[in-house]
Amino acid sequence: MSVITARLTARLTARLVTKAKQGLKLGSAATQRKVAYTCIALLSTFALAACTPVTEQERNLSAAISHFSDQKYPEFKYAFVNLNNDGVDDAIVLLQGSSWCAADGCVMLVFRGMGTGFRVLSKSVATLENIRVSRSHSNGWLDLVVHSDGAERLLQFDGMNYPSDPSTLPVATQEQVDAAKIVLPRSQ
Numbered sequence: 001m002s003v004i005t006a007r008l009t010a011r012l013t014a015r016l017v018t019k020a021k022q023g024l025k026l027g028s029a030a031t032q033r034k035v036a037y038t039c040i041a042l043l044s045t046f047a048l049a050a051c052t053p054v055t056e057q058e059r060n061l062s063a064a065i066s067h068f069s070d071q072k073y074p075e076f077k078y079a080f081v082n083l084n085n086d087g088v089d090d091a092i093v094l095l096q097g098s099s100w101c102a103a104d105g106c107v108m109l110v111f112r113g114m115g116t117g118f119r120v121l122s123k124s125v126a127t128l129e130n131i132r133v134s135r136s137h138s139n140g141w142l143d144l145v146v147h148s149d150g151a152e153r154l155l156q157f158d159g160m161n162y163p164s165d166p167s168t169l170p171v172a173t174q175e176q177v178d179a180a181k182i183v184l185p186r187s188q
Contacts, residue, residue, distance in 0.1 A: 061078060061118055065095075075096035076094060078092065079131070084141050088114070090111060093110075106127055109124075110144075129146075130147055130182045132144065139158060139159040144180075145180045
């Protein structure tokens with residue numbers, strides 16, 4: 001979303017500057033510049049606010065993802081879910097972009113919520129939306145259902161992490177899929 005917002009802001013800024021100049025043709029060059037710079041400042045402030053995580057939880061997650069990916073502003077989708085019933089939200093993250101996605105899917109990370117931050121718990125490749133959270137659990141963590149290799153796959157926590165390649169797992173039953181809640185829906 002931040003990439004789209006930045007592009008739209010750039011287009012709007014250019015249009016606004018052009019309209020401001022057209023509307024002030026009778027004014028001095030200094031007045032035109034002042035109006036143009038004011039418009040740019042307002043739109044830039046809007047763009048920055050739209051692209052910046054708004055909660056401390058989102059800021060902490062963004063920092064953990066940046067640290068993991070070695071990218072300052074990685075593209076990602078996320079959902080906060082308490083996966084281990086400890087009262088602290090964990091995060092399911094689907095990284096986006098050519099660094100993290102291939103024809104068979106993208107990298108999905110599960111972060112354990114640590115109260116003031118997040119720690120990578122597991123990394124799975126070849127993952128696509130819909131990403132679902134099941135009511136069933138394995139080793140104290142809720143099971144996940146993800147789309148991989150053309151089918152829905154059940155990921156069960158093994159005590160250390162979730163499986164690294166969902167495409168190698170058996171297909172989830174329709175009952176397992178229907179019982180799970182979508183937390184990261186397929187993009188339209």
